Amino acid sequence: MQKFRINLVVVLLAAIVFYSCGEKKMTEEEYLNKAQTELENKQYQESIATFRELIKNYPQSKNAIFAYNQIAGIYMENLTDFQSGIQAYRDLYAAFPDTKEGKNALFMVAFTYDEKLQDKDNAVKSYKEFLAKFPEDTDPNEKMSESAKMMIEVLESGKSVEELIEQKIMENEKNNPPTKEPQKEEGSNIKQVPKDEQKTETKKPPTGKEGETKSNDEKEQKNK
Structure with missing residues (x-):
């Protein structure tokens, strides 16, 4: 009887080892599809668990970042558990501190x-x-x-x-008041002509009859 029990235990252990070795690891895509389906079916805790499995098996993948954000979103939007959502964000930062997502x-x-x-x-x-x-x-x-x-x-x-x-x-x-322009004095609008542009008028000698009349007058004054 005791020998039978020992043999049974050995068989069970062998079966467990065989099952564990033969169990196929899910891909990232399979985890994502499973978690998304659970989320759509409002199986929130199951979806969180699946996302956590993805993180566990693929801790440094971009999908792990997505999974952390999804977990935080489920806690906050679907379960109204803000403290757990905060923890999910902290976990994301701890895992990816030097990234934009972190x-x-x-x-x-x-x-x-x-x-x-x-x-x-x-x-x-x-x-x-x-x-x-x-x-x-x-x-x-x-x-x-x-x-x-x-x-x-x-x-x-x-x-x-x-x-x-x-x-x-x-x-x-207050610290940078606008600067005031200096007020112009009255008459400052008069445009001044530069010296080099100023022209001096030169009187031309009279010509024609006007010239003759003036010269005759000058002669008469001299004779007097």
Whole structure:
């Protein structure tokens, strides 16, 4: 009887090993199709689990980045579980810290605290954490670092974005007042002719009868 049990255990172990070796690993495309089908059928937890399997088996693929974002989206949009969504974004950043997607994920952590949870303290803390990693926008098309700075000012001052922009405009005008043009004196509109362009009139001697009359008069004055 004891020998029979030992043989049975050996057979079961062999079957498990055989099954494990013979099990085919799913491709990335198969994982994506399966997770998408589950999502469409509103099997949210199953879809999350499938996306996690994809990440586990293909941790450095571009599809892993997509899977992290999908997990975060399902938690936030379908399950209204914002804390789990934040964690998914943090996992994405941890796995791909030097990528555009990683940067976006870290920004979304702060944005979720701010917009979804209305958690001012954690929002400010997360925006500052983001700026510590990405102090400036290296891509001119991205405005995340600029937006993070603005949102910290908004949250700490209690003012709206519009109020802060208006305040900055007023401060700029105060610090850089417009320069006034010097007033022109009266009569300054009279155009002066340069000296080199000024012409002096030279009187021509009288001619004809006018000349004869003048010369006769001069003679009479001399005779007198």
